[in-house]
Amino acid sequence: MTETTEAKLSPQVKKALIALLVGGIAAILDSTMVTLAIHTLVVKLHTTTGTIQWVTTGFLLAVAVAIPVTGWAERRWGGKRVWMAALVLFVLASVLCAAAWNGASLIGFRVLQGFGAGLIFPLMQTLAVRAAGGQVDSRLMATVSLPIALGPILGPVIGGVILDWLSWRWLFLINVPVIAAGLLLAWRFLPADRPGATSGRGRLDWTGLALLAPALAGILLGLSQLSREGGIGHAGVLAPLVAGVVLLAAFVAWAARPGEREPIVDVRLLRVRSLGSASAVLFTAGAAMYAGMFLLPLYYQQLRGDSVLDAGLLLIPQGVGALASRFVVGGLADRFGARAVTIGGFLLTAVATVPFALAGPDTSLWWLGAVLLVRGLGTGVVLIPPMSVAYQDIRPTDIPHATMNTRIAQQVGASFGTAVVAVALQSLLGDGAAAAFHGAFWWAIGIAVVAVVPAVVLPARTRASRAATPVHGDEATSPRTAAPEEVA
Known part of the structure; x- marks a missing residue:
């Protein structure tokens, strides 16, 4: 250590x-x-x-x-x-x-x-x-x-x-x-950490808040209604979704303007590779995680006829896998780098979801439990490396902005992933419940595979894995100086 x-x-x-x-x-x-x-x-x-x-x-x-x-x-x-x-x-x-x-x-x-x-x-x-x-x-x-x-x-x-x-x-x-x-x-x-008199207690960016808050609410509302009858063409989906995207674009334009004022969320920090790539990965990680989280309880309840309590108990192996991943992900990231571990986590999540895309009402619960344990390992791994590298080149004063960027990305990604598989499930129900769940799980697998694309851009090394690398001169004080491993 x-x-x-x-x-x-x-x-x-x-x-x-x-x-x-x-x-x-x-x-x-x-x-x-x-x-x-x-x-x-x-x-x-x-x-x-x-x-x-x-x-x-x-x-x-x-x-x-x-x-x-x-x-x-x-x-x-x-x-x-x-x-x-x-x-x-x-x-x-x-x-x-x-x-x-x-x-x-x-x-x-x-x-x-x-x-x-x-x-x-x-x-x-x-x-x-x-x-x-x-x-x-x-x-x-x-x-x-x-x-x-x-x-x-x-x-x-x-x-x-x-x-x-x-x-x-x-x-x-x-x-x-x-x-x-x-x-x-x-x-x-x-x-x-009570702020001092010179800590820069700036005024709240009311313009930014008036743009960003309804933008996020509109996007999440539209996504949450996407599986309803009429789909994206329904006014209850299209109106908030379009309004949210337009307001979000207006907020980005407002927050990216140069000046002394501090935007409510500084999107300019996304130009920093570590934070920008991590935010993109956390969007896809949220989508991959919550797509499965949405489908799995429904599979047990609707296709197998289990009670709510039984379905919850049957999902425990996934929680055990997620917990176990916490004990190994640090060492893996130090040894192999954030990029490789994240890609491996997404691929493991995809592979461990395949059995559910082939499962039926009578598939062995022992087999599915073992698969869920592996899936928990995969989903547990994908969050940690991008969250770790996100702060690598961020100044201490920008930590709250970095957190909000990553949290918003993960929140919207989770809603997006849930909406995609919900639409797939709803649209395929005419072919029977088993076929609908199979198709929806294949969409969840596709999301996990596509998530590999932004993970390729992650910095190769986390801060801990390059802690022994000597830093000289201005690099010792510049929070946005990239180490050689970071651009690898």
């Missing part, structure tokens, strides 16, 4: 990471648990499926609106205070969700909860990098991204247990003790 890695995994850094993981796990699990409860909520709240779908859609849109605000909020009030405020907002909204009396009230409280989660997701990554002094390697990213990898796996299991044995309100009340522990740990272990 290098001296740099030891510094990043010092006791202080480990304590900060524990605080962040405990605080952030509730938001990530909650976003996956509630999707299981749609039918239950329709019955208990005496409403329609179309209305209750906004419980998840509203949450997703609120997350998209909140993400761009996190960088400015951190500079304005300090990361620790914003983190704790986001946890308080999330847990208060959770209690309100548990107390909801009808569909409309639950949707409103979920939007509030989604805004808190939208602050938590990027802050967890930013504050981990801050705690490590801006020195990032695969081991740090493997730790901080653990909830992101395990949330979609453990969420259905926990949600299924709650829906089987308890009231649906416990889907939200379970957040209270977890967030309480997260707040206590954050108060004790996160380093104080």
Whole structure:
């Protein structure tokens, strides 16, 4: 282990990471648990499926609106205070969700909860990098991204247990003790980072926010509705999607203009190879991961007839694989480089999805469990190297902007991947359920294979793997100087 890695995994850094993981796990699990409860909520709240779908859609849109605000909020009030405020907002909204009396009230409280989660997701990554002094390697990213990898796996299991044995309100009340522990740990272990008088507390870029927030919301809304009847030609899909793309183009033009002002998300940083390539890979990684996450529970429930709880339990091997990947990805990236490990992860994900494209209602569960274990290894690996290299040539002051760029890319990619396989599944149902799932899984495989293309552009080496390379002269202080391995 290098001296740099030891510094990043010092006791202080480990304590900060524990605080962040405990605080952030509730938001990530909650976003996956509630999707299981749609039918239950329709019955208990005496409403329609179309209305209750906004419980998840509203949450997703609120997350998209909140993400761009996190960088400015951190500079304005300090990361620790914003983190704790986001946890308080999330847990208060959770209690309100548990107390909801009808569909409309639950949707409103979920939007509030989604805004808190939208602050938590990027802050967890930013504050981990801050705690490590801006020195990032695969081991740090493997730790901080653990909830992101395990949330979609453990969420259905926990949600299924709650829906089987308890009231649906416990889907939200379970957040209270977890967030309480997260707040206590954050108060004790996160380093104080209150901004000083000369820290550049800039004004909020209202123009950029007015362009970017509805742009992301429109794109995600359009993608989430893509599988409905009429597809992309439906007004409910086409209108928000086109509006979102136009607003996003307008935001990029606004944010890329030279000047002293600081845009709400600095897209100019995407010109830096490490961040630009990592963001592209994280878009495809989000698409590849969530395409499978969408299809797999449906396969077990609709094609094999398993219950929600059984489907969640059958997905555990994938979570085990994702967890196991955290223990090996750091060493693999140091030895073979970020590019090779990422490409290998995507190919492993694609290969391990092929059996599901050939499986039927009677395929051995033991075989599928073994395949899921391998698939978990692949999806767990693809996130870490790009997240690690993203910060290699970024100045410390630009860390929040780098995080928001990568988080937005992953969020939109996840929605894109889900939309593609949902459309494929819906359009093929006329040929029978088995044929529809086979076709949809082949689309998921295609997404994982195509994801290899941007991975080829990733820097060959992570920072940790070149830590022993001596740096001289101006290179020692220039945060955007590329090492020879980086342009390999």
